[in-house]
Amino acid sequence: MILSLAVCWTGATYISRYLYRYVGTPSAYFAQLIDVILGVTIFIICLSVLALYFRHKELALLAAIIDAMRRISKGDFSVKLDFPTRQSEFQTIVESINEMAGELNRMETMRQDFISNVSHEIQSPLTSIQGFTAALRNSALPVDKRNHYLDIIERESRRLSQMSENLLKLSSLESDRSDFETSRFRVDRQWRTVVLASEPQWLAKELQVDLELEKVEVEGVEDLLGQVWVNLLHNSIKFTPNGGRIGISLTKANDNAVIRISDSGIGIGEKDLPHLFERFYKADRSRNRSDGGSGLGLSIVKRIVDIHRGDVGVTSAPEEGTSFTVRIPCHWADGPEVRRKKG
Ligand SMILES: Nc1ncnc2c1ncn2[C@@H]1O[C@H](COP(=O)(O)OP(=O)(O)OP(=O)(O)O)[C@@H](O)[C@H]1O
Ligand SMILES: [Mg+2]
Incomplete structure (x- = not known):
């Protein structure tokens, strides 16, 4: 701060010396007064320009953060903020948002995998149950074949029920450790x-x-x-x-x-x-x-x-x-x- 004030002051002195060549040098008292006023004015202008520049950067960062949050709330977890900033509090916010988006993305992939696995696991026994029930409509089917098909239907339905039982068990196990009685x-x-x-x-x-x-x-x-x-x-x-x-x-x-x-x-x-x-x-x-x-x-x-x-x-x-x-x-x-x- 003191260094920039000194630089502005020196700049003001040079500018005033330059002007005095054309308008004539005033008395020592006025020359000093003009230097002080010019120096402070240059300093304030520099400060305002710098503040504007940083404010602009800050606003851009805030806009990017708000945009990222909006996209996340709409289910777009591919968000990645790439905004290098020297302000550690903003850096922490940017990193936390990236981390949150990454974690949500991972969970979304797991959710999709889970749904496709469940559908696949349900689909195969259902297909075979449907196929064998259709085959059982044939009244000319020998008894041993009929029994074989019925065995398959029974086994596949047991498998479906076992799977739904296991899924329920897994979701109940997600509860807090303190919910269990030991x-x-x-x-x-x-x-x-x-x-x-x-x-x-x-x-x-x-x-x-x-x-x-x-x-x-x-x-x-x-x-x-x-x-x-x-x-x-x-x-x-x-x-x-x-x-x-x-x-x-x-x-x-x-x-x-x-x-x-x-x-x-x-x-x-x-x-x-x-x-x-x-x-x-x-x-x-x-x-x-x-x-x-x-x-x-x-x-x-x-x-x-x-x-x-x-x-x-x-x-x-x-x-x-x-x-x-x-x-x-x-x-x-x-x-x-x-x-x-x-x-
Ligand atoms: N003792 C074992 N010997 C060889 N392979 C095994 C053994 N235990 C588990 N596996 C392998 O690990 C896989 C996963 O086992 P897991 O118990 O989770 O599923 P599963 O037995 O196939 O089905 P579920 O237990 O849901 O009825 C099995 O499909 C099998 O390939
Ligand atoms: Mg098993």
Whole structure:
């Protein structure tokens, strides 16, 4: 500021000296007065020009921000503000808007993918139900064929209902962690119940199921964790050929329950592993098209494990087998928001 004032003053002196050549030099007092007035006037003009320039830039930035917000409110999330500014508060606003637009864009893509996945998953069983009901109209159809078609219709409708159940489950799991009621229970007992309940399925495939369960108690949402074990065990049964082996171990490590479920099944390719927990993801679709799943089981597993602040990992080798490891903290993080079951 002082430097610019000095520059203006010097400029004023030069200008007045130049003018005095034509109009004659006034007395020292007037010459000084003229210098002061001229200097201050030049300084004010410079300041006004600068203020106008910055105000113009600021208004342009505000207009761009308002335009971006309008486009976002109309559903255009491709907005990207590219407005370099030195004012840190404007820079923060620009960055926040870009971040918000990017996040909304990502969510919109996910929403569209979700809708197209749901439609696709609904469409294929419906097509086969429609096809086989039309075929059943033929009165000359032999009884065994008729029964076969009816079996397919029944299986496909069960698949549809299972999928809608899973979708409902997933959306209910989106609720806040504090909405769940926790209790203390023995995970080893829970596993035994799950394995016993699935006995008809693994016996039908002549699978050998080995259990190695330590006594481990955790605090969590019992029926949700039960769902995790069911989904993992059903996958192992589904993706292990007849006569295979499934091993389930439960240990306690650093106040965590660590569950490992391995099978000697078809395994999963390396490229599929990072996507397994995504909704509707099915590895190698051609191979397990007949298995009838909709690819939601593992996303439910992931969500429930996240609710318990645990983690789940997978290792696999194609044609050799797969192993899922789940870690669940034995204690639900205490907080005033957690309601516990009484008794
Ligand atoms: N134990 C396993 N062995 C081999 N592949 C597996 C195993 N578990 C999961 N997968 C692969 O991961 C995919 C996703 O599993 P997920 O449980 O989410 O879906 P799904 O079993 O196909 O259908 P859903 O569980 O909704 O009935 C499966 O389609 C399968 O390709
Ligand atoms: Mg599954």
